[in-house]
Amino acid sequence: MRLVQRQSPSPLHYATAFLGSLATVILIVFALTGDLAVTARALATVDAGYLFRVFVVIGVVSLSGVVSYRAGLWNIGQEGQAIVGALAAISADNAAGAVMSAALAAAGWTLIPVALRVALGVNEAVTTFLMSLAAVSAARYFVEGPLKDPAKKGFIATVEAPYMEPVLAAVLLAGVLAGVVLLYRTRVGLTMRLLSSGEEVVRYAGKQPKLYIAATLGLSGILAGIGGAVEIMTRDAGRYMTLQQVSTGFGLYGISAAWLGGLHPLGATAASLYIAWLYQVAVNLKVAGLPALVANALVGTAMAWGLAGYVMYKYKVVWR
Amino acid sequence: MLIRRFMGTSRRELLKAVAAFAAGAVVGSGATYVALQSIKTAVEKTATTTTAETPKTAAGLPKMKVHFIYVGPIGDYGWTHAHEVGRRYLKSMLCPDPGKWCIVETSYTENVPEDQAYTYIKRAVSEGAHLVFTTSYGFMDATKKAAAENPDRFFAHCSGYFKDVDEWRRLANFAEYFIDLYEAYYLNGAVAGRITKTNKLGYVAAFLIPEVIRHMNAFLIGAREANPKVTMDVIQLGAWYDPEGARKAATTLVETSGADVLAFTEDSPTVLQTAEDYQKRGRAVWSFSHYSDMSQYGPKAHLTGQVVNWGPLYVEMAIRAYLAWVSGMKSIWSEWPPERPRDYWWSMKNAYAYYDYGKNPADIILPLNPAVPAEVKNYVEQLRREIIEGVWDPFTGPVRDMKGVVRVPERRRLSKDELYNMDWFVEGYGQLPS
Numbered sequence: 001m002r003l004v005q006r007q008s009p010s011p012l013h014y015a016t017a018f019l020g021s022l023a024t025v026i027l028i029v030f031a032l033t034g035d036l037a038v039t040a041r042a043l044a045t046v047d048a049g050y051l052f053r054v055f056v057v058i059g060v061v062s063l064s065g066v067v068s069y070r071a072g073l074w075n076i077g078q079e080g081q082a083i084v085g086a087l088a089a090i091s092a093d094n095a096a097g098a099v100m101s102a103a104l105a106a107a108g109w110t111l112i113p114v115a116l117r118v119a120l121g122v123n124e125a126v127t128t129f130l131m132s133l134a135a136v137s138a139a140r141y142f143v144e145g146p147l148k149d150p151a152k153k154g155f156i157a158t159v160e161a162p163y164m165e166p167v168l169a170a171v172l173l174a175g176v177l178a179g180v181v182l183l184y185r186t187r188v189g190l191t192m193r194l195l196s197s198g199e200e201v202v203r204y205a206g207k208q209p210k211l212y213i214a215a216t217l218g219l220s221g222i223l224a225g226i227g228g229a230v231e232i233m234t235r236d237a238g239r240y241m242t243l244q245q246v247s248t249g250f251g252l253y254g255i256s257a258a259w260l261g262g263l264h265p266l267g268a269t270a271a272s273l274y275i276a277w278l279y280q281v282a283v284n285l286k287v288a289g290l291p292a293l294v295a296n297a298l299v300g301t302a303m304a305w306g307l308a309g310y311v312m313y314k315y316k317v318v319w320r
Numbered sequence: 321m322l323i324r325r326f327m328g329t330s331r332r333e334l335l336k337a338v339a340a341f342a343a344g345a346v347v348g349s350g351a352t353y354v355a356l357q358s359i360k361t362a363v364e365k366t367a368t369t370t371t372a373e374t375p376k377t378a379a380g381l382p383k384m385k386v387h388f389i390y391v392g393p394i395g396d397y398g399w400t401h402a403h404e405v406g407r408r409y410l411k412s413m414l415c416p417d418p419g420k421w422c423i424v425e426t427s428y429t430e431n432v433p434e435d436q437a438y439t440y441i442k443r444a445v446s447e448g449a450h451l452v453f454t455t456s457y458g459f460m461d462a463t464k465k466a467a468a469e470n471p472d473r474f475f476a477h478c479s480g481y482f483k484d485v486d487e488w489r490r491l492a493n494f495a496e497y498f499i500d501l502y503e504a505y506y507l508n509g510a511v512a513g514r515i516t517k518t519n520k521l522g523y524v525a526a527f528l529i530p531e532v533i534r535h536m537n538a539f540l541i542g543a544r545e546a547n548p549k550v551t552m553d554v555i556q557l558g559a560w561y562d563p564e565g566a567r568k569a570a571t572t573l574v575e576t577s578g579a580d581v582l583a584f585t586e587d588s589p590t591v592l593q594t595a596e597d598y599q600k601r602g603r604a605v606w607s608f609s610h611y612s613d614m615s616q617y618g619p620k621a622h623l624t625g626q627v628v629n630w631g632p633l634y635v636e637m638a639i640r641a642y643l644a645w646v647s648g649m650k651s652i653w654s655e656w657p658p659e660r661p662r663d664y665w666w667s668m669k670n671a672y673a674y675y676d677y678g679k680n681p682a683d684i685i686l687p688l689n690p691a692v693p694a695e696v697k698n699y700v701e702q703l704r705r706e707i708i709e710g711v712w713d714p715f716t717g718p719v720r721d722m723k724g725v726v727r728v729p730e731r732r733r734l735s736k737d738e739l740y741n742m743d744w745f746v747e748g749y750g751q752l753p754s
Contacts, residue, residue: 050439140558155457155480156529236438237461243527244391244560245434245458283436286429287443293431 003315010313017309021302032290042284055276056169057231061254062261062268063180064223070263071216072196077128079251080135081221082228084109087142089229090241095164098229106225107218114217118210124217139246158240164233172230176223180265192216227254256299260306275299381423384642387449388428389440391456398587398611402628403455409631410638424638434458441466445473451641467494474641474653492654497664499633502538503707504626504668504684506714507700508608509542511623512581513550514696515606521552522573524584524591526560528753530742532585537746538714539583544748553577556753557586566590574598574605582607589614595621609685623692625685632681633666665736673708720747
């Protein structure tokens, strides 16, 4: 068996990959439950409000991934940036203010890896990852100190973040999505993407690569921060942070969605919806008493299929 | 390599690909959803709420569905494991034989993130649960919200509180519950105070939250009553489960502070294992069990320890909910226990004097290590009896804090709220985390 490059790429294979992923999910769920009726219930039961909430959060974070990876920059600190965004949201009075302060706080937070990259050439993958770990400690400091809610009777938890209507969250996602799509139609957006071809190319195009690196990473951080703020504000109950639960894991799902969606804003958004559905399936399986780590496994298989889709899109499989 | 190539594909091709994926995703998921929905409606059994529609036992008793929502994995050998043991106890008491005598059907969901609790509770209710137990502080608001939305079901939340009397009155189908271990820590402290040679104790604390501060204080009071020369150093872990950190902390307490008895509040047996390692090298360092019997991890170093059995409390609450549900008389649930209705706060006082720890809600593990002299054993046993009978409490005044200020005046004890919110430290600490 070998792979031969296609004369013209075949986009249809992304749909094939999607169906393959779907089939795998159904098979896994069936293998776990061993019962057709239970499988159907696990796949078909959807809590629309929950699905939507997860979709919007992953959607916003996935755009953070798109902005960064399309520029060939490796911001993998979405989890930490989301935590900082959530902290900013907790300290805000209303949803609009929360989004603004989350954006500012995340921008400030991302400034450290940006400065290290621009000034000293330190790899941003390392710094953003380490900043994620730092974010957990920073968040714990705020939970125990400045943001602690004295009304919580000796329990250590922050005050509540303002509530964000799902409609507002939807508008926000649409706005961010449109913003990124439009950005990529401008010269600035083009130059950002050009970064993936190397700093020299950008310099040759007459632009300052460092400026664009800073802008791209900053924007990526801001989007992840907004994602974190949206996450905590759209919760049905318990819009506070505790010492035990600082990280939510949506940062990593956002990164997965970005890659699964072919690093295109629209693709990433569609992939976010798909991952949100996988998340819902995992909830259903857990309620049915099945292993708890299924969600990760399902997203993992989806990633594998996404990769297969890319290979099939580009190459033809020749069997001899 | 792959990524580089991917970046190299032209924009038009990429757009095509993405459009195809997006279209596939939308059409595919839409079609699947519709297809599955129709199957679901065909197979779905509607959730029952009235006793008339519920399956009955041979004796004609309806079965009540009880669902547990856990924050961690049931295999954590700490908090969630203890609740799972409690669920099994409930099952063994109220459903020993599904054919003959069985009035509950239990199920659980593990590893539920705190931010998603509401979704899981809602799912449990739609699956027909009549009584839902949620076992993490972070689940409180979600549980209250579900209780307000489903007045015909019962909800119980572990380790929370009612905001005010209004909320308590409004949520008549909702209860708070907790089993506290401070008395057991006090007894451990008594053993520690008598057994220490260096007069220095060490404490590994996950977080310095009021619950842990209460345990530390009770432990230190017990130790200093038995031996006034004792002081205690504390190291904070910053995590409930961190074996690596716990080992480092325990070693520091032994090597730097000179502690020879180590207590802890975190979810692993690491501190006990570390003490056992010292014992094997010929140095007498002792430790305890926490939450479940960990003596197998350190047979030499294990002095005693505190265990919690949620089972008896779960049986009590489930019977109350069951009777209220079957009879329709909500007061059977809502007006119990008498001292603080719908606010269960159990401890060693709810134990039986002549039972061993296996049947008591909160108790120390007996027998003590054979290395503990009989005189100490009698001393601890005497204190245990007095606590169970209610004639003694570790926080009986006068109790002073670190600055010497009297926090519990003479002839007074602490109320539940005062114990619950404890954020001050008693006399006798050496080094405390800032």
